[in-house]
Amino acid sequence: MQSLSVRRIVIMAIGSMLLSGCASSPTGNIEAFGSAATEVSTSIDSVISDYNQAVINNRLVAMAQSKRPYVAADFDDIKQIIIRDANKQELSLYQANKALGDYAKALVALARAGSREEIAISTSSLSKALLMMDSQHQLLLQKDSALTKDGAARIARVIAQLSSGYIESKKAKALKAIIIAADPAVQKIGLVINNQLLKGVIESRLYTMRGSELAGYFADYNAKSSSRSFVQKKQKLDEIYLKYVQMEATSASVKQAQSALLAVMKSHHLLKSELEKDNYSGTGVIEALKKIKANHTAFDSLETLIKNCGTEIIASDEQGIICKP
Amino acid sequence: MSELLALNKAIRALDNLWPLLQGDEQEAILQQRNRLNQQADELAHKSLTAVDAELQAAIDQLIQATENANEIRAVIDWRVERIEKVAATVNSVVGVIEKLGQILARI
Secondary structure, X not given: OHHHHHHHHHHHHHHHHHHHHOXXXXXXXXXXXXXXXXXXXXXXXXXXHHHHHHHHHHHHHHHHHOOOOOOHHHHXXXXXXXXXXXXXXXXXXXXXXXXXXXXXHHHHHHHHXXXXXXXXXXXXXXXXXXHHHHHHHHHHHOOOOXXXXXXXXXXXXXXXXXXXXXXXXXXXXXXXXXXHHHHHHHHHHHHHXXXXXXXXXXXXXXXXXXXXXXXXXHHHHHHHHHHOOHHHHHHHHHHHHHHHHHHHOHHHHHHXXXXXXXXXXXXXXXXXXXXHOOOOXXXXXXXXXHXXXXXXXXXXXXXXXXXXXXXXXEEEOOOEEEEOO | OHHHHHHHHHHHHHHOOHHHOOHHHHHHHHHHHHHHHHHHHHHHHXXXXXXXXXXXXXXXXXXXHHHHHHHHHHHHHHHHHHHHHHHHHHXXXXXHHHHHHHHHHHO
């Protein structure tokens, strides 16, 4: 009985020593980063899909604005666009975003691997096993119990903590090495995605294409203007105004994706710097993670864009109503 | 990129003009706008599909980092599986000992 108690103390001492070494588990922050980055990558993916849809809509707009009669063969042109854009893998934006999204998902999966809960479940049965062994020991040798229920549970807990401490330390080392090595690639890819969006390929095309659609509504309005009453004209203008607001807000969803992406790049870099110092849960990292979340939720409409703009709302020729960068 | 911006600007200018016109004049401006729109679409697509060597290298590097993370995760999963197996083995051994104890106690 004495030897068991001594062994128990030794095991618990080793356990607490190991646990104190990994008190600030890296998994929480890295998992949070990975999840946020995955969401950002998904929102960039939906910008790509919106853009592809807008290109098709633009052709339909051009057809509707023409006085030509149409037949099914006139859709061949659109078919070609569908075929071209269906192959998203060709888009550098898609490839870069996919690499970023897959990386973020892999970080989450690694941070979650061998969770404490999993190990705790498997080792909780050990306490039952120890108690059972003890009862057999009592029965056969007619001796007093060497182990209390509480003692058995404590031993199992220590085994669980030792096991998860070992796994945590393996994960911490791996995540540190991976994040440090991947940071230059994350920064480069983020910059390209951001620049391609910023450069105005998607944003300015979306704005221009929506403008072409709006012109069609004005043409209709103008053609019937003289025969309409004030009430009819006002109703039509209200309808057109709604379309106009939608067009002006075009940049909101793209801007939201851009801001969130920039926050991901920044927090990855911060995470890398903190990990280099073996600091897994610095306040800087936590703040950066909060910023990704904030950027991800803001700017989903013109109203929220105006409400959340920290600088100044300005009208841009290329992007519509925007928050001054 | 400046070419694309110039095309977009011209398209927007024509879109602010053609709704004010009528008949052949309107049709001519619309056709011109459509041509510019098509050019802009092709140019945008070209820009979006261009992958330079530096970007490709960064993508490859990130794919490698992703593979490393996945491999390490698989190793950790395997280790957790082993811990679970040890726990399960201890349990089954205890079960055998319990049965053996019951037999011995009866002798």
